[in-house]
Amino acid sequence: MEEDSGFSMLNDDIVLVVFAKLEDDPRHWARVACVCTRFSSLIRHFCWKTKCSQTLPSLLSDSPATCASLLKLAVCCPGLRHAGIAADRDASKNPKTCRKPHLARGNWDLRREQGCKLLARQFRDDCLYLCDWPGCVHPHKKRKYMLFRGIFKDFKTTRVWTSLDGDKRKKLPVECAFCTSRYTWDLHSAFCLRRGFGYQIDGEPVVRAYVCENGHVSGAWTDVPLFS
Ligand SMILES: [Zn+2]
Ligand SMILES: [Zn+2]
Incomplete structure (x- = not known):
């Protein structure tokens, strides 16, 4: 999925509605975030933040670094x-x-x-x-x-x-x-x-x-x- 394949014409709100459909498995978000910096920023600042505060509220602090680490923890195996x-x-x-x-x-x-x-x-x-x-x-x-x-x-x-x-x-x-x-x-x-x-x-x-x-x-x- 290239961003200029049509997504660039959609505003953020609509893109976020599409991303919300992928919520069941945050690994989809991790993959989408690799497509371009706009997607990565939307995933990090909106999708994942909302998900974090709904599912792991006691773990979430305001620090963006913590949220990024939580996203990585949720979807990544350490190897x-x-x-x-x-x-x-x-x-x-x-x-x-x-x-x-x-x-x-x-x-x-x-x-x-x-x-x-x-x-x-x-x-x-x-x-x-x-x-x-x-x-x-x-x-x-x-x-x-x-x-x-x-x-x-x-x-x-x-x-x-x-x-x-x-x-x-x-x-x-x-x-x-x-x-x-x-x-x-x-x-x-x-x-x-x-x-x-x-x-x-x-x-x-x-x-x-x-x-x-x-x-x-x-x-x-x-x-x-x-x-x-
Ligand atoms: Zn660590
Ligand atoms: Zn593994």
């Missing part, structure tokens, strides 16, 4: 590298490996119930929104990875942040998939994840997750081992 997998050189040679963020398959809702399932008991009061199970599924080497993404509300006030900061946990030089933050923290090795998840027979954790200083979470579940 294997940001989820802590395939950071090795072999993987980068494999063109089939989806290492980078991309439009996610699967549901896009972010829900607190999913977040509660991830965190250890002492962090249950923290407000973490995660995408619905199973997220975006990536076969890689011998496993299937179910990639998820999410966000902590008011991250700097959560117990998870207090615990990471209090321990002076080492941050990893892996940038966030959803904002400009250059570092992330490993929630698994900081004991923030629920205990019962366990390990695969080769020592790989069943669940891993990483968080940036703005509370954006990228992670992956693997199939639970048959004999545990």
Whole structure:
């Protein structure tokens, strides 16, 4: 769809009526936003803002950066590298490996119930929104990875942040998939994840997750081992 294919003759109100028909799946908006700067601006400043304030009101602040990150969170899978997998050189040679963020398959809702399932008991009061199970599924080497993404509300006030900061946990030089933050923290090795998840027979954790200083979470579940 080129903008000069007729859309340029329509005023913004009419274009927005057309865009509103695509509301069921915000990935359509993400694709439309790539067409031209006018569409991108309309999507960001009107469609997505309205949707944000209707569906995720408690997460929305007035900051445009936050809204842009939320849009990205809603529609993008973090990709294997940001989820802590395939950071090795072999993987980068494999063109089939989806290492980078991309439009996610699967549901896009972010829900607190999913977040509660991830965190250890002492962090249950923290407000973490995660995408619905199973997220975006990536076969890689011998496993299937179910990639998820999410966000902590008011991250700097959560117990998870207090615990990471209090321990002076080492941050990893892996940038966030959803904002400009250059570092992330490993929630698994900081004991923030629920205990019962366990390990695969080769020592790989069943669940891993990483968080940036703005509370954006990228992670992956693997199939639970048959004999545990
Ligand atoms: Zn994916
Ligand atoms: Zn971030």
